[in-house]
Amino acid sequence: MSFRPHEFGRGMVRGGSLAVLHRLMHHRCAVAMLLGVACSDSAENAGRDETASSSSGEPSSASATATGGTEVSGGAGTTGGETSADLEGTTGSADDETTPLPDPSSGEESSDGPMASQEYAREIQVAVHDQVKTILVVTWEQAIAADRVWLAFSFEGGESMTSRAHPGGTGTHRDVVLGVPGETEVEVSIVSEIEGMQYVTTPHMGTTGAVPASMPVPTVLAYEAELASPDRFLLGAVEDSADDVGENLFSYLSYQAWLYVMDRQGRIVWYYNDPSRNSPMGFPRIARDGEYLIAEESRVGGEGRILRMTLDREYFDPFDLPGLADAIDVTDDGTLLFDVGRSGELHERTPDGTDRAIWSCEAENLGFDNCYSNTINWNAVEDSVFMSFPEPGAVVEIDRATGTLIGHYGNQAGAWEFAPPLEAPPEAWRFGFQHFPNLTPQGTLLVSSHMPGYEAFEQTPTPNQHAFVEFAIDRGSQTLTEVWRYTEGPEWPRARGMAIRLANGNTLANYGTAGVIREITPDKQTAFHVKFDIPTGDDNYNKLVGHNFFVDDLYALNGGPL
């Protein structure tokens, strides 16, 4: 078996504290655990609650987590800035997992493991990122060239995590610690790999800064790990809607907007907000042509802007996009898809900046009374684009290359037929202020929609009358046939709402203005339930959430364009 550095720690070792391991630093197994791999030596200790000793004979209180672990007393760590290894500063436990140590060089399991060494990486500094306080920036001087170098880190006694490996030439290096909540002490070591052998420094301590107090705070109402997808993080957008937004519904989109990454405990581990602007921002995307984020800013009066950034903002490339109407998507060659103006005109902007009008709602003249579109979703399989027109209750699918209408689903005469529902009510399907039509990996159409009879934008919120509904598309007979629906959630999205199918078959859904996000199993259990709550007023209206996606490897959002 072989390991890539950023995979270390994923399901390998839990509860391995770097500080405790530091006490064992001369012990090869300890170093192995620091890296998130297990050591054969530890097999001897499995199931025991015993006192470990370092090679110097100094006693250590580390104990196997199988017996609950033993806290190591010590002083506080440092807060940001330059830190040094702090033997006394942390709490943790060793791990008792006994998986043989892999040998990354040979791909075979081996009893050999990383070696403790301070010779390779020197002048190590850990500092809080200037702009994103939950990121730690680690710099060091690589004194001896290595094939590859990376960070190994952990916090709160959790699993060991690693950054991406990069070439380990001599000189100054920089890397970042991602995935850590605010105000959290982190133990970081630098791993240098030469010819398959890994050399690791003693842990250095850093503490992330505070998440801005003005950021909306999510509440995790449920998390069933055994039901949930394996992804550890959720990327999304949320507006800091005011407490009385339910009494002034048109005030949505007038408050500060935030992008975030939260972990499964609802802790914010990354954020973006520009407090100097008034820019609704609700539709982040994960780039398909690189490792970065894309988000829109729909400024007042149709002056839009697109933001492209890595999590650490080493790459940050915004550009103005006049006329940007609402949502966006991106293709795998970096082309941006968006719509402009009241005519519902679909455009693409290629990476070289070329703008091309692909299709126009007004020109197609499907009889819509309003050509405002709330969704742009690219279908990579067909190279088509789904657009959603909530007012007339219509979804169209456009061939991107030709601009040809290849699908028209919805409530109008001439639209494709809905087959009878799986069960009544409803007696027949209609779209109701639908949002985010998209194609699942199975080729079905997944839509967030008010149920028939409750279609109107101004509809009084009604529990269980909103559906995340999936249709099979029969392109031959031009028929949509329901295959799955979820109406168990009592929440009501007056606007927005989305659902996407995950790799494990679950559905990640949100309720827009209701401020609620759910991960739903195929049998309609809730695996993950998050709320951006407004604790006062009408619970139908909370902080507005935008698009969201699960992410497991945050470094896959930090590489930049290819």
Add this chain to the structure above:
Amino acid sequence: MRSTDLRLGLTALGLASSWGLGCDDAEDPSDEATVSTTRNGDESTATSSTTGTTGTSSTSTESGDTTGGETTTAASEGTGESEGSGFANVGVCGVRSRGIVTVDSYDAYEEFYLIGDEGFGEDLCVIRFDVTRVGAGPEGCSQSAGQQDECVWAHLVAYRNPSVLLDLNGACAQSELGLDEDAIALQDGQQIGYGYVVEYQGHNSVLLTHDAADGSWTPFVNAGWAEASGALQFDWRSGFCRY
């Protein structure tokens, strides 16, 4: 820092630009050369003295394609005293409003503010004006109603009864906000046209302002208005500004 050619009858955006407040468009709060204010994505020079609204186009160094990203970088780096400004810290300036508005009445307040710590901190300065209707809005609002056909209301309003609600360490005057007694007095009594469009674009509902110089109505800020209660609110961030 504050310009002496104060224009009358301005909203906060007018204040920012005509006073030369340096409520930048976020791009580089530490750079004196980019002092400007943004409205609707357009840059206006800090010392615009024509109408008090957005005025002339920018002479700043930003292109619009490259600068937003440096927003917080610049802010962070700008916490050191910027050369010539005399102000050591970076905050965010803006104006926020709450009130009750009908098609026949306008009874609100507006608060000009400065938020510390690069906009992530606490209020350092809050100066409130009553803003009330003094007449019908100028003609033409509905011709500038975005994806809609009309403004649901338009009023001519006036600023009155200024009061300093918060002024930590003299931040109101000792900042690029520049709201000292003279500046406050100049704003007292000024008039401006406001109009409102529900869902101007997408779901964004917008407050428009009237430019008396050219007679145009232009979107000012996303704003919420509830027809049933008449509740109006908006919060317009004019950009980074130093203090």
